[in-house]
Amino acid sequence: MIRLTRVGKTYPDGTVAVHELDLEVGRGELVCLVGPSGCGKSTTLKMINRLIEPSSGTIEIDGRDVTTSDPVTLRRGIGYVIQQVGLFPHQRIVTNVMTVPLLYGESKAVARERAESLMSLVGLDPATYADRYPHQLSGGQRQRVGVARALAADPPVLLMDEPFGAVDPVVRVRLQEEFLRLQQDLDKTVVLVTHDIDEAVKMGDRVAVFADGGRLAQYATPAELLARPADDFVADFVGSTRGLRRLAVTPIDPALLEPMDGVTAGELGAAVDVDSTLEQALAEMMRQDKAMIGVKDGHRFVGVLTPAGVHHALRASLR
Incomplete structure (x- = not known):
């Protein structure tokens, strides 16, 4: 579904953010990108929808090289969720969720019906929350709205950049579990960036560990990553408790x-x-x-x- 081939990003000052990355994400797969700050994981995510332009390589979605596509049209077909949500503060919740369908030319009636359906799907009763404004919601509720808005155009691909990082630990666990439940029903192709190895092994079908300098250190299932780190860097990053973590990812x-x-x-x-x-x-x-x-x-x-x-x-x- 998503294929990155020798993708790199080098800035004019010579800083290498991503180094010749090869990565494949299968249709319906949830892949987590994890690593220390500044390792290129968010840059990689933003190159997929061309918020950042790659310096080299090709990025394909369903066999089509997106580096040759119109970036605005590309982004409308990819759901995007960020840590701070990015809701329009002056618009009601239902209007926020309706944004992309309206851009596609849907009627207001159809777009509202879709928005209310998605609000219900993420656990927000439209009768209670549709006409509220973002400041009237908790951080966890706003994050749910962000997910609903990203799903509004029914995109096959969903990109998530630290989507649960701005909420407290208890709410974070609930959001993780809610999203995993949604993913079972929706079967989207998801790339999720996180700095938290526990979140990565809980959420991901596969986990890509990035090292400093934008190098892919290991790409594996959670069970394989925890049991067989590729090198000392990965072993240190996943931590000395990786043996215990294996219990949580093994059915x-x-x-x-x-x-x-x-x-x-x-x-x-x-x-x-x-x-x-x-x-x-x-x-x-x-x-x-x-x-x-x-x-x-x-x-x-x-x-x-x-x-x-x-x-x-x-x-x-x-x-």
């Missing part, structure tokens, strides 16, 4: 569960859902002070997870 594998034969209800305590992560299962096991925990698919037990099973699942996730 339970039903094929590796132990059978229920001979296990009593008293040994198990409460069960976890088969869609849980190893972290969730292990946390529940420790909370209940049990040596094992049952795993359910709906109302049916599918097996038992033990600490040894957690270890086997971690090893199997990298085969």
